[in-house]
Amino acid sequence: MLWLLAVLGGGSIALGGRYWWDRRAAKRGDAEELEGIRNLADEDVTLLGEELSRLGESVQGRELDADTRLDYQRALDAYESAQRSVGGIKSAEAISTVTDTLATGRYAITCVQARVAGEPVPERRVPCFFNPQHGPSTMDVLWNQPAHGTRKVPACAQDAARLQAGQQPEVRYVQYHSRRVPYWEAGAAVAPYGTGYFASGAGASYIALASFDSMSGGMAWGGWNAAPGGAVDFGGGGDFGGGDGGGGGDG
Template sequence: MLWLLAVLSGGGIALGGRYWWDRRAAKRGDTEELEEIKRLADEDVTLLGEELSRLGEAVDGRELDAETRLDYQRGLDAYEAAQRTVRGIKSADSISTVTDTLATGRYAIICVRARVAGEPVPERRVPCFFNPQHGPSTTDVLWTQAGHGTRKVPACAQDAARLKAGDEPEVRYVRFHSRRVPYWEAGAAVAPYGAGYFASGAGASYIAIATFESQTGATTWGDWNSGGAYTGDLGGIGDYGGGMEGGGGGGDG
């Protein structure tokens, strides 16, 4: 009887140790995920600041009308707000607050440039799928990735032109398991970053599908038709239509 109690006691200690170890590993993973998200967001904030600096040089000495000044101030406010928000991020999911602010700032820059040039202010669209740092998309393009089929994605003017010329788009790459991969293939650790820029509509589905693939090794892109609507089964991830919705981006890519 005593030996049985000893075995059970030892087993309890082992289970407790395993639970403690798993908790530590999970916490360590959450911390690493948060740091990666903060790093990506901080890079985007820095880039927005550089774009605003260039804009300031471009309009220096010009007499700006009230609407242009308002857009310019909106961009500056977004930059300052994004800086504060990045420092205060406590969870990976809260990155959406930063990406929303960055999108507002980038769109403000586009509006200022359009008004100064005497051009119509463009509509606010979701960011460029290939790299949200490029700012708002200007059109939807059919894009084929080897082994994954063809889908329709939002693209900035420059990436749309590259694809039309037969070149590759300028994709944002990140580090994932010691490899450099497109940000949408970097799994759950970076998924909140992409989901923050594409909060709803087809943009969200692009991120969800790619995250699903990177975690499971499945290939599901072939189930998208040329119009961008998913026709397969994600096993519970949800139904994502092909319509374009959601927030806009910032400066042009």
């Protein structure tokens, strides 16, 4: 009987140790995931700040009318709000607020540019699907992705021209496990990144149009579903950054 109690006791200790280890590993994974999300948001905020700097240089010395000044201020406010929000991100879902604010700021910039050029203010559209850092889309394009069929997605003017010329669009890439993949293939942790850019207002129609649930990340535009086991692994250090082919300013 004593030997049985000893075995059972040893098994309980082993199970307790495994549980403790798993909990620590899960916390480390959560921390790395959160750090990666913050880096992802910070990259986009930084790019918006660079766009605003270029805008400031282009309008320096010009007399801006009231509407142009209002749009300019909206862009500045969006940048400052997004910048403050990055440090307060406590969960992956919180990045959607940041990207929604960034989309507002980039649209305000396009309005300033149009007014200064004496052109009509563009309609409010969702960002470029291929890389939201490119700013508001200008048209819907048919995009054929091997193994996933043809879909209609919003694109900036430059990416639309690339597709028309038979070239590849400039896609926003992020780190997923040991690979760099388009942001829409990066699993559940990055889903809120796209949600903020596309899931409000006019973006709802595009979420209904495009479904990417069959992609490796398991994300679906109709709710951003994650495939089982689709958690993001940042490969040590939580590198979620790097917009290969990215950069702000509409492509």
